[in-house]
Structures are given as structure tokens and as C-alpha cells.
Amino acid sequence: MDIYERLEEDHEKQRQLCEDIKHTRGDSEKRNRLWRALRIELEAHASAEEQAFYSELMKEPKGTDETRHAVEEHQQMTEMIEVLDNLDMDADVWMKKFEKLAHKVVHHVDEEEAEFFPKAKTLFSEAEAKEMGDAFSERKPAEVRKQQAA
Numbered sequence: 393m394d395i396y397e398r399l400e401e402d403h404e405k406q407r408q409l410c411e412d413i414k415h416t417r418g419d420s421e422k423r424n425r426l427w428r429a430l431r432i433e434l435e436a437h438a439s440a441e442e443q444a445f446y447s448e449l450m451k452e453p454k455g456t457d458e459t460r461h462a463v464e465e466h467q468q469m470t471e472m473i474e475v476l477d478n479l480d481m482d483a484d485v486w487m488k489k490f491e492k493l494a495h496k497v498v499h500h501v502d503e504e505e506a507e508f509f510p511k512a513k514t515l516f517s518e519a520e521a522k523e524m525g526d527a528f529s530e531r532k533p534a535e536v537r538k539q540q541a542a
């Protein structure tokens with residue numbers, strides 16, 4: 393599987409979790425479980441993506457702007473996740489803040505898929521895309537374990 397297909401697989405999971413969480417209420421078992429799953433997925437995905445994909449894109453003069461933009465958004469999402477983690481899930485403000493994060497997540501993955509991947513496809517060979525896919529698949533489980541332990 394090449395890097396684009398592999399990242400898109402995660403993105404689909406993220407879109408789905410964001411939708412599912414919008415249909416949860418208060419400090420419920422379901423909201424806690426889905427939020428933990430999304431938080432781990434977002435952080436592990438971003439770390440592995442930076443290591444396997446953006447580190448390579450950064451080396452290309454035509455890819456530095458995209459890399460900076462994406463890494464900045466990863467940082468913004470981390471900050472939003474931290475705020476949500478410290479808020480009472482029963483409070484109305486939790487869902488308001490969550491909706492902002494969900495909006496950001498969807499914007500981010502849409503932009504990666506519609507703009508950054510097509511650009512990367514002009515800069516990397518198919519063999520390189522496959523190698524990056526392997527590197528991502530190898531890195532991701534370790535990043536998930538790191539998040540689970542956090």
C-alpha cells in the first residue's frame with residue numbers, strides 16, 4: 393500500500409470518529425471511549441505522518457510550504473485536544489469546543505488529500521510512495537502504544 397492510500401485509510405477513520413462523537417451525550421461511557429480512541433488516533437497519526445511522509449516532503453523545495461502548514465495544524469490540533477481533555481464532558485462547552493476540533497480535523501485531512509497528496513505525487517516515484525507507506529505502517533503502532541501509555 394502506498395503512503396497516500398495508507399494515510400487516507402486513517403483519515404476515513406478520523407472522519408467517522410468525529411461524526412460518531414457528535415452523536416454522544418454528556419460524560420457517558422460512549423463519549424469517553426470514542427474520545428479516547430480519536431485522541432490516540434489523531435496524535436499517533438500526526439506523529440507517524442510527520443516521520444514517514446512530511447520529513448521526506450520537507451526535503452523537496454516544492455514541498456516545504458505544505459510541510460510547514462501541515463505541521464502547524466498538527467500542533468493546533470494537539471492544543472485543542474489538550475483543552476478538551478481538561479474540560480468537563482458534561483459541560484455544554486465541551487461539545488462546542490469538540491465541534492471546532494472536528495471541523496479542523498476534516499479541513500486538515502481534506503486539504504492533505506485534495507492538495508498535498510497530488511503535489512507529492514509529482515515529487516515522489518511510486519516506489520518512494522510505497523516505501524513511505526511501509527515506514528508509516530511500521531511507525532504507527534509504536535506511536536499508538538506511546539499515546540495509550542500517556
Ligand SMILES: [Fe+2]
Pocket residue numbers: 438441462466500504
Ligand atoms: Fe496531517
Ligand SMILES: [Fe+2]
Pocket residue numbers: 399403437441501504
Ligand atoms: Fe493525515
